[in-house]
Amino acid sequence: MTQTTTDLITFSPTHATRCVVQHIAKGLGGPWRQALDLTPPGSGSEGRLAVTGDVIVIGSPVYAGRLPPAMVERLRRIDGCGKPAVVVVVYGNRAYEDALLELAEVAASAGFVPVAAAAFIGEHSYSTPGLPIAQGRPDAADLDEAGRFGAAVADRIRGGSTGVLDTPFALPGNHPFRDLREPLGVAPxxxxxxxxxxxxxxxxxxxxxxxxxxxxxxxxxxxxxxxxxxxxxxxxxxxxDPRVLQIAQRLNRTCADRKGPEVFYRW
Ligand SMILES: Cc1cc2nc3c(=O)[nH]c(=O)nc-3n(C[C@H](O)[C@H](O)[C@H](O)COP(=O)(O)O)c2cc1C
Missing domain, CATH: 3.30.70.20 (Alpha-Beta Plaits)
Structure with a gap:
């Protein structure tokens, strides 16, 4: 049997998402490559020709319960050509709210067919040694889970879908999506x-x-x-910025309990 090839598409400014997605790709078993890095400004315009794998794993961080608008804009430039996609969000141990549903919908509107989905935990972008939030995540246990998830997706793909792709993919999240957070207008x-x-x-x-x-x-x-x-x-x-520092203090206090990865299959 020929091996399934996997292409990765990620937006990952602080690399937690990229790390999780790469471990999912390893679990899928066949050769994989970072086909598109949507993190740099202007990326995504090469998208139509860039996606050649049998399965595409698409990863994004969660920003305020949604996807980062830059990720959405860049992903929309890509043509998924009907390829099966595994959509993955990585969040900082608070909540992912509408982000996973949004990623599945944006991927579908770009021509991908979401067949599996997952939410993993990554160290919060606002985490510092003095105010840790999900520090060190994804850790070894998260990455083992990512590999097992990839292997389970590969098993399902080998088993075939027999028409269930006509049914909607029920994922956590609500319409209308949460409002996007207003930009703060200041940089570090x-x-x-x-x-x-x-x-x-x-x-x-x-x-x-x-x-x-x-x-x-x-x-x-x-x-x-x-x-x-x-x-x-x-x-x-x-x-x-005091607004960011205040959020970091609150999250350090209220999001100390460890959350675990959640995975979803279309069939
Ligand atoms: C602007 C902003 C908003 C965020 N909002 C959330 C959130 O709503 N829930 C959450 O758990 N984590 C949130 N995070 C944390 C990121 O989702 C988390 O740090 C993720 O691992 C970052 O991915 P990356 O390392 O691939 O960039 C936010 C981070 C930033 C920068």
């Missing part, structure tokens, strides 16, 4: 004395909020993903 602060202008933050920013020369980020473009904060080797970028 830069400590110029610590910055070595190494460019790591420029490469990591998914919205081009940091210009090619580095320096202060554009608050209007910032989506608070914290990629620049987590990537800077010198600790030169820090979240100082």
């Amino acid at each position: 602060a830069l400590d110029g004395a610590l910055c070595h202008a190494c460019g790591a933050c420029v490469a990591a920013c998914p919205t081009g909020a940091i210009g090619p020369e580095g320096g202060e980020a554009n608050g209007e473009r910032c989506i608070q993903c914290c990629a620049c904060v987590k990537t800077c080797p010198a600790g030169a970028r820090r979240t100082e």
Whole structure:
């Protein structure tokens, strides 16, 4: 029997989503590749030709119970060509609310056929050593679960679907979706004395909020993903906005209980 090939499509500013999705791909058993990274600004326009695998795993973080709008916009540029898709959201141990349903629907409208879905937990973007939130997630137990999920999806695909794809895929989430959160309009602060202008933050920013020369980020473009904060080797970028710090404090207090992955199959 020929092996199932898997293509990955991810948006993952701080890499938790990418890590989970790669372990799902390993569990699927055949060769896999990161076909499309939707994290960099402008990505997705190459999408029509980029997706060649038998199965596509699509991963996104959860932002305020929804998908990041940048992810939605970039995923919509891709043509799924009727390929079976596994849709995966990764959230910071608070809740994923409408995000998984939204990802299944956006993937379907882009021409994919969602056949399985999952919500996994990743360290919260606002987590810091002093205010940990889901610190160290996905951990070994999460990644084992991701591999088992991939293997179970592969078994189902080998077994065939016999027409059940005509039925809707019932996933948690509600219509109308939650309102998108208003952008804060500020970016993490830069400590110029610590910055070595190494460019790591420029490469990591998914919205081009940091210009090619580095320096202060554009608050209007910032989506608070914290990629620049987590990537800077010198600790030169820090979240100082009191609204974000307040959320981090609340989540550190109220989201300490460990949540586990949830998986869903269409048949
Ligand atoms: C702006 C923003 C909003 C977020 N909203 C939620 C949320 O509603 N629920 C939750 O549990 N985690 C939330 N998170 C945490 C991320 O979903 C989590 O950190 C995820 O692992 C990030 O994925 P990545 O590492 O692939 O970028 C949010 C993070 C950011 C930056």
